[in-house]
Amino acid sequence: MSDIRLKKGHDIRIAGVPSKELVSGTSSTSIALIPIEFPSVKPKLLVKEGDAVTIGTPLFFDKVHPEIKFASPGGGTIQKIQFGARRKIERIIIALDKEESALTTEIFTNNSLVSLGKEKVIETILSANLWHLIRQRPFNKIACPEDNPKAIFVSGLNTAPLSVDLELALKGKEKEFQSGLDVLTNLTDGKTHLTLPKSSILAGMKNVDIHTISGAHPAGNVGIQIHHIDPINPHEVVWTVSAQHVVTIGKLFLSGVYDPSIVVSVGGPSVTSPEHISTRVGAPFTGLLENRIEEGKHRIIHGDVLTGQKASMRYYLGSYDTTLSVIPISYERPVLGWIRPGTSKNAYSLTKTFLSFGKSLFNFSTLQNGAERGLVPFEVWEDMLPMDILPNPLYRSILAKDVEEMEKLGIYECDPEDFALCSFACPSKIDVGNAIKQGLELMEKEG
């Protein structure tokens, strides 16, 4: 139990904040599972076009870890398997049946969950083909079932721009959430940590260590919380599960069925009615975004505006996606941009170099607002990173590909998402988050 107060970081005041009401999404006739969203996985298909599947049927497995299979998020027939360059499996699209059936696994009573034992829990999650819900740090990839994590972390708040309000998403699911936590406690000999905001509907959770955290983004990032609660040392692994997936796991153990429902937030300056939508994993973007986007050219992003990826209307909701953001594409070129005074309408900066005062929400666009330059280290990186990590020396060690130095400087504790704000604020327009990603890839390769 600790109380973490962060002074660094920033909550970007982007327009199009999702309203605090939960609406149900339109039901769709097809959904998809997206193998490329698991970069650590070498997928091998278990189904072919035309096969009938139920919710929970494994669609493919990982060649490196054949025991890890991936559940179908819906029941119906395999409509199409889309391949990308070098026959990478991009999407498995499933035409849904009216009445979907589901794969069933063992059912447990609520009281027995805390004492199931590690093996039983792993076996059940693997047999439900949902192991990918459990991820590990460092490297932020699917956990390896043979590992012995020193702790398990669940973040009970989202602070990323336009992200899902977990208080809203988890309301009425406290019981399943508790069951999910009970299950997870079996997986580690160490502690299971749940980090919450100052007041939370989850404050009464049992069998876990509850921590409170306050401060701006990235306070909700699980990596920041790990750093302050029980930091990762070399050769150590911790596991993380996102809060909504804790509910999924809880439901699985109580009912024996995979419930793919999930709450996503849709927001951004281009969204006419930014909302929280109750939908399901794999839902097509058309159903989520249609009639919600203003006229004009826009960039659709799956994920939040800081860490998400470019997408389009033809995309489907990924297994980890809970935020969809839409921002306008702008090619506007202000006259004499380097000296214009700027107002709160047309300039947003963490520096005080514009005459933009007030706290109004800002209509961000895809403009980079400058070209990339050599690194001029103003103090912005340090101000955006609430960790005992030295961003500048770490960045330089990554550029130098100095694996030893990177490890010493704590790269195992880092994840690109924690550095996204540094990239946002950098006057030299350097993407630090991407550098961290490359550094971690190098560590994994050399490791």
Place this chain on the structure above:
Amino acid sequence: MKFLKKYFEKGGKLEYFFPIFEMVDTILFATDKQTKSGPHIRDNIDLKRAMTMVIIALIPAVIFGIINTGYQQAQALGIERGWIDNLFVGMGYFLPILIVSYAAGGFWEILFALVRKHEVDEGFFVTGLLIPLIVPATIPLWQVAVATSFGVVIGKMIFGGTGMNIFNPALTARAFLFFSYPGNISGDLVWIAGADGYSGATALSVSASQEGANAVSLLTEMTQFDYSWWNLFMGWVPGSIGETSALMILIGAAFLIVTKIGSWRIMTGSVIGLVGTSLLTNMFSDYSTNTMLSLTPHYHLVMGGFLFGTVFMATDPVTAAFTNRGRWIYGIMIGLLTVVIRSANPAYPEGTMLAILLMNAFSPLIDHFVVQGNIKRRVARYAK
């Protein structure tokens, strides 16, 4: 600009000169570069604007420096002149230096951009303005051109350009002048423009001029110039063009700190270093004939180039330390070394330039120790 773009783009007739087109184009209109991945939205600050802020912060010192150049000449010649006339007279000395500095530096910047095929960096806008401010108004223009070229090429370009240099280019240029042509940048004869042969010692040389005396009383006894603390603070004294007025520099410092472009850690650290060290030397001044030891901190602060160097040159983020703790140490060391050099070397009392250049060289070492501290903390946690 769109109609011109096709000539400069790949395959166009003037393809080779794209960096020049790009420079003019983005000076007129902000770039429309798009985010690719990672953060899809970005802060509105870019390096162009950051550098512009430094230039804005320099404006009070520039205007005051120009007027003061005219004023000092009028004083030396014994004529009465209003401040507007002083401004025009001062312009006559300042503008040629500025133009030569921008022309020489701009030439090298663009040449390197063309050869290396990258965009023209905006860092030189600041360097080109700093150089005229840290030389006396009497400086021969050819020396400005040579020094600027040295500062830009040796001080910056050979390391790879913006972000890679070890020494502040403007200070490199000044150091070059100081060691190559000391007669034109130090001594008693160079500080008043347009009054040939007029000898006037700067406040720093006055306070070091006699052994076994008290520096502050030497300053107050000076009759040729008003070297009272208040006048030194206001800046109506001879010196390099931009460095004399503590007040104007402090206005610039406040602007840099508020906009978050200048590091308050470095500035504060360096003032702490200077005050602390001069208090220490004051304690020893009774036991030594070195008059500089008796100079009190508040005089140290307003004399010579200390404030100008601290606010506009020590804070250059590229050549300073790049960890927050390192920035403190770096600042404190600059203040400390300034006093040490001023006191230990009465022949050349100005110490700020050398202090900053020296700490530029040592900033990677400072960072090394800060990094080691961070690593040790991590290892200690690991060993537990």
